[in-house]
Amino acid sequence: MGNKTNGLLALLGLGALAWWKYKKSSPEDQQKVKDTINNAKDNLTKFGNDIKDKANQTVDQLKNKADELKSEAQQAAE
Known part of the structure; x- marks a missing residue:
């Protein structure tokens, strides 16, 4: 058997x-x-x-900076 098969069998075991220990445990332990x-969920x-909010903030900052640079370039061209 390959390593993948052995690994999958180990995870299944x-x-x-x-599952067996959970089913045999007391209701208090199951609730814990x-x-x-x-x-954890x-x-x-x-x-x-939090990661999504941080990414959105970074995108907004980059858009604002790009707009500023675009405005500066247009003013310099005039």
Whole structure:
């Protein structure tokens, strides 16, 4: 078997083990896992939105700078 196959089988085994442990755990532990996953999801969403906002701000700054340079070039040509 190739490395990809072994890696996929290992991931599948780890997933099955995690699922089995989750199903055998107490409801309190299951809720802790759910809370951790939801917290991680919220953090990733916030991080993605922050990156998007930063990119939009940078684009706006570049557009403003380009407009300024265009105006200066037109004034210099006159």
